[in-house]
Structures are given as C-alpha cells and as structure tokens.
Amino acid sequence: xxxxxxxxxxxxxxxxxxxxxxxxxxxxxxxxxxxxxxxxxxxxxxxxxxxxxxxxxxxxxxxxxxxxxxxxxxxxxxxxxxxxxxxxxxxxxxxxxxxxxxxxxxxxxxxxxxxxxxxxxxxxxxxxxxx
Amino acid sequence: xxxxxxxxxxxxxxxxxxxxxxxxxxxxxxxxxxxxxxxxxxxxxxxxxxxxxxxxxxxxxxxxxxxxxxxxxxxxxxxxxxxxxxxxxxxxxxxxxxxxxxxxxxxxxxxxxxxxxxxxxxxxxxxxxxxxxxxxxxxxxxxxxxxxxxxxxxxxxxxxxxxxxxxxxxxxxxxxxxxxxxxxxxxxxxxxxxxxxxxxxxxxxxxxxxxxxxxxxxxxxxxxxxxxxxxxxxxxxxxxxxxxxxxxxx
Numbered sequence: 288x289x290x291x292x293x294x295x296x297x298x299x300x301x302x303x304x305x306x307x308x309x310x311x312x313x314x315x316x317x318x319x320x321x322x323x324x325x326x327x328x329x330x331x332x333x334x335x336x337x338x339x340x341x342x343x344x345x346x347x348x349x350x351x352x353x354x355x356x357x358x359x360x361x362x363x364x365x366x367x368x369x370x371x372x373x374x375x376x377x378x379x380x381x382x383x384x385x386x387x388x389x390x391x392x393x394x395x396x397x398x399x400x401x402x403x404x405x406x407x408x409x410x411x412x413x414x415x416x417x418x
Numbered sequence: 419x420x421x422x423x424x425x426x427x428x429x430x431x432x433x434x435x436x437x438x439x440x441x442x443x444x445x446x447x448x449x450x451x452x453x454x455x456x457x458x459x460x461x462x463x464x465x466x467x468x469x470x471x472x473x474x475x476x477x478x479x480x481x482x483x484x485x486x487x488x489x490x491x492x493x494x495x496x497x498x499x500x501x502x503x504x505x506x507x508x509x510x511x512x513x514x515x516x517x518x519x520x521x522x523x524x525x526x527x528x529x530x531x532x533x534x535x536x537x538x539x540x541x542x543x544x545x546x547x548x549x550x551x552x553x554x555x556x557x558x559x560x561x562x563x564x565x566x567x568x569x570x571x572x573x574x575x576x577x578x579x580x581x582x583x584x585x586x587x588x589x590x591x592x593x594x595x596x597x598x599x600x601x602x603x604x605x606x607x608x609x610x611x612x613x614x615x616x617x618x619x620x621x622x623x624x625x626x627x628x629x630x631x632x633x634x635x636x637x638x639x640x641x642x643x644x645x646x647x648x649x650x651x652x653x654x655x656x657x658x659x660x661x662x663x664x665x666x667x668x
Contacts, residue, residue: 385489386600389497392463392483396501400481 294336301333320372328365425457427510428530429589431498432462432480433491434517438469444515445478447523453530461501462517465494471517481505491516491583492605499587503596506589513586520630521584528626529586538624539591540616542577543584547627554630561646569610572653573617577625581609581649584628595619601661604652607645611652618665 305326312322335342335358346357430448434441441462448460462475466488475482483501485494495514502512513529515521521543529541545554546562566580598615602608613623656662 382603384487385493385605388485388487388489389493389500392485392497393500396481396483397504 290337297336298333301329301336305329305333324365324368324372331361426455427459427506428453428456428513428526429459429461429502429506429510430513430515430523430526431495431502432460432515432517433465433494433498434462434467434471434475435465435488435491435494436467436469436471437517437519438467438471438474440519441471441517442474442478444517444519444523445475445480449478451523451526453527456511456530459505461498463494463498463501465489465491490606492602492608495583495608496599496602496605499592499596499599503589503592506593508590508593510589511586512589512592514583516583522629522631525584525626525628528628529584532624532626533586533588536624537622539588539621540623541586542579542623542625543582543628544577544579544625545582545628545630546578547625548629549627550629557643561643565610565646565649568650568653569613573613575613575617575623577613577623579625580613581645582628583609591621595621595665598661598665601659603655603659604648607648607652610649611656614653614656615662615665618662 308317308322308325308329311317312319317325339354342354342358346352346354349357349360351357351360432441432444445460445462448458451458460480462471462480462482464472464475464482464484466485472482472484481501483497485497498514499512506512511530511533513526515523525543529543532538532541545558562579562581566577569575569580570577595616598619601615602611604611616623
C-alpha cells in the first residue's frame with residue numbers, strides 16, 4: 288500500500304464529508320435515507336483512497352479491466368439514484384403543496400361564508416329589535 | 419321559501435386563471451339562465467390569477483375560492499367539486515365548465531336532459547359531435563380521438579371526447595367518489611385519471627354534442643402534445659396506484 292499526498296487528501300476530504308453529513312443529520316437537516324446514502328458514498332471514497340486494491344478486486348468481480356471505468360460506473364449509478372430520489376421528493380412536496388393550497392382555499396371560503404351568514408343573521412336580529 | 423328548498427340545485431363550477439376579461443360575460447350570462455325546477459348557483463375557483471379574476475367573481479356574487487398559488491386547472495376543478503359538494507344535496511347536479519368563455523352556458527340544459535333520459539352519473543360534452551368541430555385546431559383534431567380511444571379502451575366507456583372540460587355530474591355520484599379527490603396523482607391531467615377512477619367505481623357516462631365558442635380574449639395555457647404526454651403519464655401512474663385498485667372492491 289503506497290500512501291501519497293493525494294491519497295491523504297482524498298481520505299481527509301471523504302472523512303470531512305462524512306462528518307458534515309452526520310452533523311447535518313444530528314441537526315435534523317437531512318433524513319435517515321439521505322444520511323445513509325451520503326455517508327456510504329464518502330466512506331467508499333475514503334476506503335477506496337486508502338486501499339485501492341479493494342476497488343481493483345470489485346472491478347475484477349464486475350469483469351472490468353480498468354479500475355477507473357468501474358469507479359465511473361459506480362459514480363454514475365449513485366448519481367442516478369440521487370436524481371431519482373430528488374425527483375420523488377420533489378413530486379411528494381408538490382403534492383403536499385397542492386393539498387395545502389386547496390385546504391387554505393376551502394378554509395378561507397368557509398370562513399367567509401360563515402362571516403356572511405353571521406352578518407345576515409345579525410342584520411335580521413337588528414331589524415327584529417327595531418320597533 | 420318551501421318552494422325554493424324543493425328545487426333541485428344546479429351548481430356550476432368554473433376554474434379560472436387570469437380570465438378577468440372572459441369571466442364577467444360568463445357569470446352575467448349564467449345569472450340570466452332559467453332552468454325549470456332548478457336553482458342555479460355558481461362556484462368560481464381562481465387558480466392563482468395575477469389579474470382581477472378573484473375580485474370580479476366576488477363582485478358579481480359567485481361563490482369564490484382562491485388558490486394562492488397557480489396549481490393548474492385540474493387542481494382548481496377538484497377544489498370546485500369540494501366546494502360544490504359542501505352546498506349540494508344528493509339530488510343536485512354539479513356542472514363543470516371552463517372560465518375562458520368557450521363553453522356556452524345556454525347549453526347547460528342539454529346536460530340535465532341527457533342525465534335524466536339515460537340516468538347517467540356523468541354527462542360529458544363532446545366537441546367532436548358538435549357542429550363546428552370542422553374548424554378545430556389541427557392538433558386537437560389529430561390527437562383528441564387517439565387519447566379518447568385509449569381512455570375508452572381502459573374504462574369501457576364509449577365517449578367521443580374524453581378531454582372536454584364541460585361536464586355534468588350527479589352530486590350523489592360525486593359524493594360517492596369524493597374520497598378519490600385527494601388520491602389523484604396527476605390532477606393537471608384530470609380527465610384521464612378521473613375517468614379511470616370513476617369507471618372503477620361503476621359510474622356511468624353519457625354524452626351530448628356541444629358547440630365550442632372562440633375565446634373572446636386571452637390565450638389557452640395548454641399545449642396539446644405536451645398535454646397528451648401528460649395524459650399518458652397519468653394513465654400509467656393511476657394503474658400503478660394501489661388506491662385505484664382498491665376502488666373496485668368497495
């Protein structure tokens with residue numbers, strides 16, 4: 288195992304990334320799913336930097352001659368997973384927003400309807416009190 | 419007083435987005451319409467307009483709701499249904515029409531007559547059966563029959579125009595399926611999903627020819643090809659949805 292400055296830099300960056308992810312989770316800024324995904328990503332980068340032979344082993348398992356191609360493929364798959372996850376979250380948020388806007392519209396309408404009914408009933412009461 | 423409560427209520431729901439220049443004419447026209455044995459009420463849903471649509475509608479005296487954000491026509495239609503069901507009794511009828519002035523309020527009675535003749539739960543306006551369809555835009559002529567055909571095959575209905583926004587519903591039927599309003603996955607492409615879910619719930623559909631008027635002002639916000647792709651997306655999503663499959667079992 289040959290440790291170069293770049294290896295140390297990559298490992299440090301990955302640890303910093305993992306620490307920041309866990310920190311955000313602790314502050315409840317991100318959910319458990321995102322935390323697991325991002326922590327996993329950072330750890331893979333860190334381990335891959337320190338033990339490049341592991342990447343070599345997995346690239347052979349995936350029947351890829353070049354280690355770089357394997358890393359690119361993993362990164363691409365991870366990006367697809369992230370885009371899908373973001374898209375699903377956006378969809379869910381849009382639906383929640385739409386429901387909220389509809390509920391506000393209905394509530395406003397009911398309140399205004401109630402006010403009108405009260406106004407008209409108080410008007411009736413006033414007129415009935417008039418001698 | 420008793421006579422008024424005995425009357426059947428016809429609630430017209432209109433969804434409007436920046437239709438200040440068209441809506442006034444429709445609401446004024448609706449005020450003049452007399453249908454024997456029926457009392458007419460109007461519900462307007464302003465879908466986040468930036469012009470004076472909301473204020474105009476309130477001034478004219480329609481029951482007016484406002485989306486503070488523009489959600490799209492389908493969402494506005496669903497809000498209109500919810501508001502209409504608040505004031506409807508089971509014998510009443512809810513009629514949905516567009517706020518752009520293309521649907522003729524004079525044709526309201528056709529929907530009611532057809533509903534009574536065939537005991538239908540829903541009566542849909544058909545632009546294709548209408549006399550002025552020859553002058554329709556190219557894309558509508560090309561794609562409308564295709565989308566309608568797909569929906570017919572999936573629902574078992576025999577419509578000629580599934581995408582027309584001029585439709586009448588028995589209030590009792592809408593009450594029966596009101597739980598699906600919040601389950602709708604693609605309300606911006608409402609027609610496809612609505613017919614799929616309603617056919618699953620066993621509602622029947624009839625059709626009347628309608629004559630589309632030219633917009634007196636403004637522009638349509640729908641691209642027909644994009645809309646069609648959205649319809650296909652809505653169909654696929656609905657079929658994959660669990661709540662759709664549980665509808666038939668109720």
